Structures are given as C-alpha cells and as structure tokens.
Amino acid sequence: MIIEDEPMVAMFIEEALELAGASSFDIAATEADAVAFAAKHRPEVITSDVRLVEGTGPRAVKQIHDQLGDIPVIFITGTPFECDEQNMSPVLMKPVTLNAVMEAFEKVAPEGDGCSN
Template sequence: MCHVLIIEDEPMVAMLIEDTLSDAGALSVAIAATQEDAIDAARHRRPDFITSDVSLLEGHGPAAVQAIFEVCGEIPVLFITATPDDCRPCAPPGMVLAKPFTGQAVAHAFRTMTAAAR
C-alpha cells in the first residue's frame, strides 16, 4: 500500500529511517544515495511518501524531489537534514525535520502526512 523512497547518502541514517518507517506502516522502501538514483527509483516505482536529505554527496535532495514531482506529481515529502536553512525549495507538501532526529518524530510525520494525502 505505502511505498517509501528514502533519499539519503549516509547508509546508517538511511537504515534507521527505513526501520522507523517500516515499523510505522510502510510496506516497501527504496533507498537512493544520489539525486540521479532518486529520480530513477521514482520512475521505476512511484513512491507514496519521500524522505530526503538536503545535501547529498552527488546532487541536492530538493532538486531530486522537484524532478520527481515533474514525473510523478506531488508526493508528501519529509526533508530530514542537518542544514534546514539550505532546504530550498522545501515548500508544501514538504515538512522539514532537523538532524539529529528521533524515530518518534519521523514516524509521527509519516503517519500525519500519509493520512492527509489519502
């Protein structure tokens, strides 16, 4: 039912987000570490929810999200970043959560945003 795309270049952070969202009800997850990989993953399978870091080793999370929106339409997105001031564009339907974060905050945002999107 709910497929999540995690755009995160730090493997341990990506796995923590994956575990948290799986426990919160996500049925499938794809992880992309670069802007290009994120866009390709969304083309392969449209996500119902996206989490994205802002600064990636290759590319920019908000740019990946904008490109995904152009292909897939708007999707609820939670930006999880150590640099919230650099999150541009991160306007609705996005929310911004600063690192360090708690699993509880991620799960709450996921449940709230996916319920609103239904």
C-alpha cells in the same frame, strides 16, 4: 522512498517508517538514483536529505514531482535552512528521533496500511 547518502541514517529512517506502517522502500544515495528509482516505482511518500554526495535532495524531489505529480515529502536534514521557504513539507533536523520520523510520516502518508515508499 528514502533519499539519503549516509547508510546508517538511511537504515534508521527505514526502521522508523516500518514502525509507522510503511512496507516497501527504495533507498537512493544520489539525486540521479532517486529520480531513476521513482521512475521505476512511484513512491507514495519521500523522505529526503538536502545535501547528497552527488546532487541534492530538493532537486531530486522537484524532478520526481515534475515527472510523477505531487508526492508527500519529509525532509530530514542537518541543514534545514537550505530547504525552500515556500515548501510546505515537514522538515526534521538531524539528529532526529524515531518518534519524530514516525509522526511526520503518519501526517503525510496516504490513508491505508502498507504504504510503499
């Protein structure tokens, strides 16, 4: 799952994840959409911005974790200082490179090809 409210950034992240081996995606622009999409299709990995046009990525991730259990997360944000200091998820700062996204995904993704997001 990609939680990102900027369409061009979401497409960039999707491309990086595809190159790293991911095969399916839900893209959510709001906190509520992210939670709803996850309830319908449990993601294996989540990438999330922090600030969204409606809500925040970390709150969406918390709700998803509360409902579905632990799912690996990569935060990709222009505001890394807003990520929880106790969070053990990778945090990539925008602007981000394809290689940085791919490497982070490869570190957190469940083993096996065709990981769904």
